[in-house]
Amino acid sequence: MAELTKKERMKIPRQPMPEQDGNVRSGNFKEVNLGFTEELALLEAQRCLQCPKPVCISGCPVGVNIRDFIGLISEGKYAEAAAKLKEDNALPAVCGRVCPQEEQCESKCVLGVKGEAVAIGRLERFAADFERNTLGIRTPQIKPKTGKKVAIIGSGPSGLSCAGDLIQMGHDVTVFEALHAIGGVLLYGIPEFRLPKEIVKAEVDALSKLGVDFQPNSVIGFTDTIDELLTSGYDAVFIAVGAGLPYFLNIPGENLNGVYSANEFLTRVNLMKAYRFPEFDTPVFDCKGKNVAVFGGGNTAMDAVRTSKRLGAAKANIIYRRSENELPARAEEAHHAKQEGIEFLFLANPLEFIGDKDGWLKQVKLQKMELGEPDASGRRKPVPIPGSEYLMDIDMAVIAIGNGSNPIIQKTTPDLSYTKRGNIVVDPDTMKTSKKGVFAGGDIVTGGATVILAMGAGRTAAKAIDEYLKEGK
Amino acid sequence: MYKIKSAEFLAPNIKKFIIEAPKIAQKRKAGQFVIIRIDENGERIPLTIADSNIADGTITIIVQGIGKTTQELNSLSANDSIRDVVGPLGKPSHIENFGTAVSIGGGVGTAIAYPTAIALKEAGNHTISIIGGRTKEFVLLENELRAVCDEVYPTTDDGSYGYKGFVTQKLKELIDSGKKIDFVLAIGPIPMMRAIAETTRPYGIKTMVSLNPVMVDGTGMCGGCRATVDGKTVFVCVDGPEFDAHLVDFDLLIRRNRTYSKDEKTALEHTCNYDVAFEKALQGGN
Ligand SMILES: Cc1cc2nc3c(=O)[nH]c(=O)nc-3n(C[C@H](O)[C@H](O)[C@H](O)COP(=O)(O)OP(=O)(O)OC[C@H]3O[C@@H](n4cnc5c(N)ncnc54)[C@H](O)[C@@H]3O)c2cc1C
Ligand code: FES
Numbered sequence: 001m002a003e004l005t006k007k008e009r010m011k012i013p014r015q016p017m018p019e020q021d022g023n024v025r026s027g028n029f030k031e032v033n034l035g036f037t038e039e040l041a042l043l044e045a046q047r048c049l050q051c052p053k054p055v056c057i058s059g060c061p062v063g064v065n066i067r068d069f070i071g072l073i074s075e076g077k078y079a080e081a082a083a084k085l086k087e088d089n090a091l092p093a094v095c096g097r098v099c100p101q102e103e104q105c106e107s108k109c110v111l112g113v114k115g116e117a118v119a120i121g122r123l124e125r126f127a128a129d130f131e132r133n134t135l136g137i138r139t140p141q142i143k144p145k146t147g148k149k150v151a152i153i154g155s156g157p158s159g160l161s162c163a164g165d166l167i168q169m170g171h172d173v174t175v176f177e178a179l180h181a182i183g184g185v186l187l188y189g190i191p192e193f194r195l196p197k198e199i200v201k202a203e204v205d206a207l208s209k210l211g212v213d214f215q216p217n218s219v220i221g222f223t224d225t226i227d228e229l230l231t232s233g234y235d236a237v238f239i240a241v242g243a244g245l246p247y248f249l250n251i252p253g254e255n256l257n258g259v260y261s262a263n264e265f266l267t268r269v270n271l272m273k274a275y276r277f278p279e280f281d282t283p284v285f286d287c288k289g290k291n292v293a294v295f296g297g298g299n300t301a302m303d304a305v306r307t308s309k310r311l312g313a314a315k316a317n318i319i320y321r322r323s324e325n326e327l328p329a330r331a332e333e334a335h336h337a338k339q340e341g342i343e344f345l346f347l348a349n350p351l352e353f354i355g356d357k358d359g360w361l362k363q364v365k366l367q368k369m370e371l372g373e374p375d376a377s378g379r380r381k382p383v384p385i386p387g388s389e390y391l392m393d394i395d396m397a398v399i400a401i402g403n404g405s406n407p408i409i410q411k412t413t414p415d416l417s418y419t420k421r422g423n424i425v426v427d428p429d430t431m432k433t434s435k436k437g438v439f440a441g442g443d444i445v446t447g448g449a450t451v452i453l454a455m456g457a458g459r460t461a462a463k464a465i466d467e468y469l470k471e472g473k
Numbered sequence: 474m475y476k477i478k479s480a481e482f483l484a485p486n487i488k489k490f491i492i493e494a495p496k497i498a499q500k501r502k503a504g505q506f507v508i509i510r511i512d513e514n515g516e517r518i519p520l521t522i523a524d525s526n527i528a529d530g531t532i533t534i535i536v537q538g539i540g541k542t543t544q545e546l547n548s549l550s551a552n553d554s555i556r557d558v559v560g561p562l563g564k565p566s567h568i569e570n571f572g573t574a575v576s577i578g579g580g581v582g583t584a585i586a587y588p589t590a591i592a593l594k595e596a597g598n599h600t601i602s603i604i605g606g607r608t609k610e611f612v613l614l615e616n617e618l619r620a621v622c623d624e625v626y627p628t629t630d631d632g633s634y635g636y637k638g639f640v641t642q643k644l645k646e647l648i649d650s651g652k653k654i655d656f657v658l659a660i661g662p663i664p665m666m667r668a669i670a671e672t673t674r675p676y677g678i679k680t681m682v683s684l685n686p687v688m689v690d691g692t693g694m695c696g697g698c699r700a701t702v703d704g705k706t707v708f709v710c711v712d713g714p715e716f717d718a719h720l721v722d723f724d725l726l727i728r729r730n731r732t733y734s735k736d737e738k739t740a741l742e743h744t745c746n747y748d749v750a751f752e753k754a755l756q757g758g759n
Contacts, residue, residue, distance in 0.1 A: 178559070180557040217557050217558065222500070222560065224496070245693055246694070257731070261696040261697070264697040267694070272517070272689070273514075279514065282516040283733045358731075359728030407693070408693065
C-alpha cells in the first residue's frame with residue numbers, strides 16, 4: 001500500500017460503524033453494530049497520523065499502545081495488531097465494544113481538535129474480531145510452573161484479566177464464581193445486542209485452555225470463606241466481586257408486581273435467556289404492547305430500556321431526573337436508543353408507584369424538576385418544582401439508579417478495611433488490601449465503574465500478586 | 474454436575490432427593506437453602522436443605538412438584554444429575570434455648586422445618602412438632618420427628634390421621650391447654666403461616682416463618698426476592714429466609730409470588746393443595 005501524506009490522511013473522513021437498521025434491530029437481540037469490514041478498517045487506520053508522541057494513549061486507563069496497533073492494521077497486519085492490543089488489554093473484543101472511547105482515548109486524539117477523532121474503539125474491535133474469527137484466540141506462552149496457588153473471587157472483567165496474567169506467570173489459578181456461568185456483568189448485565197455472549201465465552205474458553213480452573217456455583221463467604229481459602233492452600237486471594245447490590249428508589253409502591261431492579265430484569269433476560277421463554281424456563285415480565293419506564297440515565301438504564309423494546313414494549317421510556325446534558329450513559333448508547341424509538345423524559349423524578357387491587361403496577365407519580373446549582377459531582381443538581389406532580393400510566397418499571405457493594409464478603413471477612421459504603425480499601429498501586437495476601441480490584445473497590453478500569457485493576461493486582469508470591473510480602 | 478444418589482416419593486408428588494454436594498453438606502446449617510438449576514435451559518429455584526450427611530458428602534432436599542421446574546425435578550431418579558447446585562445460602566435459623574419450642578410444618582413445609590426442629594432440640598428446648606397434611610399420606614417425616622422431638626402431633630384436614638383440623642387449631646389447643654409456649658417456627662403455605670402468625674399474636678409468642686419468594690441469584694444481587702417486613706423492604710435470600718411472623722406482610726408476598734402465573738389456571742397450579750384448603754378455611758372466617 002502506497003504511503004499517504006499527512007494531508008491525504010487528514011482528508012479521509014471518519015468511517016461510520018455499519019449497523020443494523022434501528023427499526024429492524026428493535027425487534028431482535030442480534031448485535032447492533034456489525035463491525036468494520038477490512039476496507040473500512042484500512043481506511044480508518046490510515047487516518048491515524050502516527051504521532052511521534054501519541055496523546056491518545058494517555059486517555060486509555062490501561063495504556064494500550066494505540067498508535068502501534070493502528071499502524072499494524074494500516075499495514076494489513078491484523079493478527080499482529082491484535083497481539084499488540086493484548087499486551088495491555090486482555091479483552092480487546094469486549095473493550096472495543098463497550099468502552100466509552102469518546103471520553104477516553106478518542107477524546108485525546110489530535111484529529112479531534114479540528115475534526116473527528118480516529119475511531120480507535122472500532123479498530124480495536126476489528127483487530128480482536130479478526131483474530132478470534134480467523135485464527136481463534138491464540139494462547140500465549142506460559143512461564144514454568146511456580147507451584148503457587150491463587151484464588152480469584154468473581155469472574156467479571158477484573159477477575160478474568162487477573163487470572164489471564166497470573167496463569168501466564170506460571171501460577172495456578174482458580175476462579176470462584178457465585179453464579180452458574182462465568183463472565184460477571186459481561187454475561188448477566190450487558191445485553192447480547194451490545195456484547196454477544198459468544199465473545200465472552202471464547203475468552204473464557206481460552207483461559208480454560210491455559211489452565212485456569214473455573215469453579216462456578218461458589219459463593220465465597222458461604223461456600224468457603226476467604227480465611228478458609230488462605231488456610232486450604234491458596235497463597236493469595238484476589239477479590240473481584242463487583243458491585244452487586246441494586247439500589248432502589250425507596251418510594252411507596254416499589255414492591256408492586258412489575259417493578260424490577262435493572263439487575264433482575266437484565267439477569268433474567270441475559271443470563272437466564274428469558275427472551276427465549278418458553279424454550280428457556282425463566283420467565284420475565286411480558287412487555288408485549290405494554291408501557292415500560294426505566295428510571296436512571298446510565299448504560300444500565302439504556303440496556304434495560306432497549307431490552308424492553310426488544311421484548312415488545314409499545315412504549316419504552318427513559319425517565320431521568322436531570323437533563324440530557326447530564327446523561328451518564330455513553331453517547332452512542334443514548335443515540336442508539338433514540339434510533340430504536342426509545343422516548344426520553346428528562347427532569348422528572350418518581351415519587352410513588354401506584355398499583356391495582358391485585359398488586360400490579362399501573363401508574364407512577366412524577367414530579368417535574370429543574371436544574372439548580374452544581375452538586376458534589378459537578379453536575380447541576382435537580383430540584384423539584386413544587387406543585388408539578390402528575391401521573392403517568394405504566395405497566396412495568398425498571399430501577400436503574402446504580403449498585404452498591406454486596407455485603408457478603410464484608411460480613412464474612414470483617415478484618416479487611418472497608419469504606420463507609422462497603423467498598424474495599426486498597427493501595428491503588430498494588431491493589432493490596434489491609435489483609436496479608438489479599439488483593440481486591442474492580443467495582444468492589446471503585447463502586448460501579450467501567451469494564452476497562454476493572455480489567456486494569458485485575459492486571460495491576462496480578463503484577464503485585466506475582467511479586468508478593470516471589471517475595472512473600 | 475451434582476449426582477442424585479437416591480430419590481424416593483414420600484407422598485404423592487412429594488419426593489426426597491439425596492444429592493452429592495460435599496462442600497454444602499459440610500457447611501450448611503439449619504434454615505439454609507440451595508439454588509438449583511436442572512439443565513442448561515433451566516431456571517434457578519431455591520430449595521431448603523432438609524438434611525445433610527457430612528461423611529457421605531450429601532444433602533437432602535424434599536420437593537413438591539407444583540411448578541414446571543419442581544415437576545421436572547420430581548421426574549428425576551437416582552443416578553441422574555442436576556446441572557447446578559449452589560449453597561448454602563441464606564442466614565441459618567436463629568437457635569437458642571427458648572424453653573418450649575413448637576415447630577409447625579404444613580405439607581412439604583414439614584421437611585423445611587425438620588432441620589430446625591432438630592437444632593431446637595439440641596439447644597435444649599422442650600420441642601413439640603405439629604405436622605400438617607391434607608390427608609394421612611401428606612403427613613411427612615413423622616418417624617424422623619418422633620425420634621428427636623418430645624411431642625409430635627400429626628394433623629389432617631379430613632381426620633384421616635391424627636388430629637382432625639388445621640395446624641392452627643392444634644396449636645391453639647396446646648396454648649389454651651395452659652402449656653407455656655415460648656417459641657413457634659411455622660413453615661408451609663403462605664396462608665398457613667399467616668394464620669399461625671394471627672394465632673400466636675394475641676399471646677405475644679415469638680414466631681418465625683420461612684418465606685419463599687421467587688428468587689434468581691440468591692445472593693442479594695437482583696432484589697427479585699424482596700418482601701416487606703416491619704414496613705421495610707428486605708431481600709429474603711440474604712436477610713432471611715426466616716423472619717418474625719408478626720411483622721411480615723403476607724399479602725404482598727402472596728401477590729408477588731403470582732408475578733409469573735399468567736392466568737387463574739397456572740396460578741392454581743402454583744398453589745399447593747394445603748394452600749387451597751387454607752384459603753377456603755380462612756374465607757370461611759376461621
Ligand atoms: C447493565 C450494565 C451495563 C454496563 N455497560 C458498560 C459499558 O458499556 N461500558 C463499560 O465500560 N462498563 C459498563 N458497565 C460497567 C461494567 O460492567 C463494570 O464496571 C464491570 O463489569 C466491573 O467488573 P468487575 O470484574 O469488578 O465485576 P463484575 O463484572 O460485577 O463481576 C463480579 C462477579 O463476581 C461474582 N461474585 C459476587 N460475589 C461473589 C462471591 N461472594 N463469591 C463468588 N463470586 C462472587 C458475581 O456473580 C460476578 O460474576 C455496565 C454495567 C452494567 C450493570
Ligand atoms: S434472589 Fe436475587 S436478591 Fe435475592
